Amino acid sequence: MGTFVGTGSLVRLALRRDRIMLPVWIVLFVLTASSSASATVGLYPTISSRVEAAGTFNSTPALVALYGRIYDPTSLGALAMLKLSALGAALVAVLGYIVVVRHTRAEEESGRLELLGATVVGRRAPLTAALIVAAGTNLVLGLLTALGQIGAGLPATGAVAFGLAWAGAGLAFAAVGAVAAQLTSSARAANALSSAVLGLAYLLRAVGDSAGPNGPTWVSWLSPIGWAQQLRPFAGDRFWVLLLLAGFAVLAIGGAYALVARRDIDAGLLPDRPGPASASALLRSPFALAWRLHRTALFGWLAGFVVLGAVLGSIATNVGSMLSSPQAREMIVRLGGEKGLTDSFLAAELGITGLIASVYAVQAAMRLRAEETAQRVEPLLATATGRIRWAAGHIVMSLLGTGVLVAATGVAAGLSYGAAVDDLGQVGRVLGAALAYLPAIWVVTAVVVAAFGLAPRAIMAGWAALVAFLVLELLGPLLKLDQWVMDVSPFTHVPKLPGTAFSATPLVWLAVVAAVFTSAGLAAFRRRDIG
Amino acid sequence: MTTAISVSGLHKSFGRTHALDGLDLTVSTGEVHGFLGPNGAGKSTTIRVLLGLLRADAGEATLLDGDPWRDVAALHSRLAYVPGDVTLWPNLSGGEVIDLLGRLRGGLDPKRRAALLERFDLDPTKKGRAYSKGNRQKVALVAALASDVELLILDEPTSGLDPLMEAVFRECIEEEKRAGRTVLLSSHILAEVETLCDRVTIIRKGRAVETGTLAELRHLTRTSISAELATPPSGLADLPGVHDLDVRGTRVRCEVDTDKLDAVLRHLTEAGVRSLTSQPPTLEELFLRHYEDELTGKHAVVA
Numbered sequence: 085m086g087t088f089v090g091t092g093s094l095v096r097l098a099l100r101r102d103r104i105m106l107p108v109w110i111v112l113f114v115l116t117a118s119s120s121a122s123a124t125v126g127l128y129p130t131i132s133s134r135v136e137a138a139g140t141f142n143s144t145p146a147l148v149a150l151y152g153r154i155y156d157p158t159s160l161g162a163l164a165m166l167k168l169s170a171l172g173a174a175l176v177a178v179l180g181y182i183v184v185v186r187h188t189r190a191e192e193e194s195g196r197l198e199l200l201g202a203t204v205v206g207r208r209a210p211l212t213a214a215l216i217v218a219a220g221t222n223l224v225l226g227l228l229t230a231l232g233q234i235g236a237g238l239p240a241t242g243a244v245a246f247g248l249a250w251a252g253a254g255l256a257f258a259a260v261g262a263v264a265a266q267l268t269s270s271a272r273a274a275n276a277l278s279s280a281v282l283g284l285a286y287l288l289r290a291v292g293d294s295a296g297p298n299g300p301t302w303v304s305w306l307s308p309i310g311w312a313q314q315l316r317p318f319a320g321d322r323f324w325v326l327l328l329l330a331g332f333a334v335l336a337i338g339g340a341y342a343l344v345a346r347r348d349i350d351a352g353l354l355p356d357r358p359g360p361a362s363a364s365a366l367l368r369s370p371f372a373l374a375w376r377l378h379r380t381a382l383f384g385w386l387a388g389f390v391v392l393g394a395v396l397g398s399i400a401t402n403v404g405s406m407l408s409s410p411q412a413r414e415m416i417v418r419l420g421g422e423k424g425l426t427d428s429f430l431a432a433e434l435g436i437t438g439l440i441a442s443v444y445a446v447q448a449a450m451r452l453r454a455e456e457t458a459q460r461v462e463p464l465l466a467t468a469t470g471r472i473r474w475a476a477g478h479i480v481m482s483l484l485g486t487g488v489l490v491a492a493t494g495v496a497a498g499l500s501y502g503a504a505v506d507d508l509g510q511v512g513r514v515l516g517a518a519l520a521y522l523p524a525i526w527v528v529t530a531v532v533v534a535a536f537g538l539a540p541r542a543i544m545a546g547w548a549a550l551v552a553f554l555v556l557e558l559l560g561p562l563l564k565l566d567q568w569v570m571d572v573s574p575f576t577h578v579p580k581l582p583g584t585a586f587s588a589t590p591l592v593w594l595a596v597v598a599a600v601f602t603s604a605g606l607a608a609f610r611r612r613d614i615g
Numbered sequence: 616m617t618t619a620i621s622v623s624g625l626h627k628s629f630g631r632t633h634a635l636d637g638l639d640l641t642v643s644t645g646e647v648h649g650f651l652g653p654n655g656a657g658k659s660t661t662i663r664v665l666l667g668l669l670r671a672d673a674g675e676a677t678l679l680d681g682d683p684w685r686d687v688a689a690l691h692s693r694l695a696y697v698p699g700d701v702t703l704w705p706n707l708s709g710g711e712v713i714d715l716l717g718r719l720r721g722g723l724d725p726k727r728r729a730a731l732l733e734r735f736d737l738d739p740t741k742k743g744r745a746y747s748k749g750n751r752q753k754v755a756l757v758a759a760l761a762s763d764v765e766l767l768i769l770d771e772p773t774s775g776l777d778p779l780m781e782a783v784f785r786e787c788i789e790e791e792k793r794a795g796r797t798v799l800l801s802s803h804i805l806a807e808v809e810t811l812c813d814r815v816t817i818i819r820k821g822r823a824v825e826t827g828t829l830a831e832l833r834h835l836t837r838t839s840i841s842a843e844l845a846t847p848p849s850g851l852a853d854l855p856g857v858h859d860l861d862v863r864g865t866r867v868r869c870e871v872d873t874d875k876l877d878a879v880l881r882h883l884t885e886a887g888v889r890s891l892t893s894q895p896p897t898l899e900e901l902f903l904r905h906y907e908d909e910l911t912g913k914h915a916v917v918a
Contacts, residue, residue: 363710468721
């Protein structure tokens, strides 16, 4: 068993490195779950009010596609955790693979693992340590989430089931991350591959959940996120479904170990192809370099967004016919729309899409700092390239990249919706509505750029800001937050198009805010030390 | 003779660490200037100030008659830089990086590029992540040497190169020198500095402690003498400038301050010299002498 030697020390090292990140993540999840629970308890005091709300919800395919089904209409817990069962499980899954990739492939790529590997560290120790940390994190997260929910007044069994569902999803995707880390030779690619698997899993369960009684509901059972939901916390608590999640994790982890045994350190399984001996005539500016560095990720995102847009557009077609009861209308209104049910559905979905596109915005803009800490920026800045020109390359990729993503979603959603209702004039409307989110997304980019210039060590503030905006968007109305708190998020100010009156003023203001933050960041970057 | 680099009284702190503490450095146009110092002495910090990557807290720095902080674009098209630790983009090939850096600097000579790839035995089609440390270093070296620039700033450029490639590097620098280019060469490899450099600056704790040609520096330091005498010497220990004296019968070994050499030799001839070897100090000894007290200081802490 010499290949596991050193696992203990590596676990301690990982915990030492993540001593801030992991607790923050855990606390964030637990607080979100328990505050969501306690807010709902007051909102639906009677069984009849719950049955009504659940019935409305279940008859709205758009919502079912996005969040999943409520399996027990009388259950307060099922209603309370509606938005957090699938979406929350997906976010926990992200944490799962990020932790594993961070302590395996990322370490290997940076060369630090080699340093450790030369000491008494077995070949399987790094992967084992990463999995132990991920599993531990998920268990603690699940347990605390359950306790938080019990504290908020939900039934204990259901709370435990819910916590375990989250933990199980996290563990399953930690295992996905473990496999991805062996297949690819960069942490970026391993995370991208895991994200693609997660996206697919989410989409599969969306298709299965929103299928009618005679439709392909079994598709949900192909997805680990679907399993987390089929555990049915607060609505039957089918603990045996955990076996599926555990079995999946065991199989994937076994696969990862088999791969570890077959490959060399630093190498992925897919061999590196040689590149060109000289650069193409186009690769001659910081912009061209930025395009080279961002294009693979952008194409991946683009493919995802086109699919997402098309699916949303086609679901939108059914919304009008499905919602006939007054409760349903009320529900839709509560979920963010204002008038015109299809329109408000589209507006709500485009809002979510805008938030997801912001993930790309942050990722692309963060590349500024990543290039700096990897010391790749110094040789560039030692050429005639000015700092601003160099930074502009990555910033433009963030700004234009999100533009492309949002436009692609708008066109795809408009086409699939327009084709279904025989009105291709919808393309323009939906595209316009999608583009209205751009200034808000650019504010997110600008927050990252400002942090990069003013406080480069606190660059993670970019992610923190995005998570805060996401929480406000998803839970703000439920938690009945004050308007000024909601106003912190740029997404609050975007007109909920299509369907409401368009007003350019807030968009102009958002663009101004984005410009001010970006300029402040760049001005500070010009004056500060590199490194 | 004009000055390519002129630095005086440079200060730079990072938090509580004083990386540069009144550093002076002058590099004349057309010379190869060795820049020596132990790890953490401030060599890279100085170079990063000269490249406009860091802003000095105080002091003057002039680079090719410009201000390294303000005139970045103008100055950088006239110089090339090789960092000590080259990191490449994992998905760009070495050839692409060479071309990109060359173009951003204002163009590179394709013939020189091809010749250098050949001499350094570098495969330009490999992706950044596939190169070893030495090969990454070669990518940066080829990119710098293939550019038509006046000044080369090299920060430990040969770290990771094998001895064969180190020899190629030396040849290249000799050629650069003949072509009239100025080179600032920070290095730990003293033999390299000794063969390549016209002048040397030794820094320590952010301050220049020694600067001059190797001949001048040798003058400031000690020559080792070992002699076989006709009769046992007397009074040698009382002479000024004699160190580490070891007398065994008629055999004498000692270190002599080079400017006191004359008097010591006269004293030895009085005793009758049978054989005599004298060794001028190597750069290594010179270098070690400047760090000796630091080393002994450390030992004292350990003990």
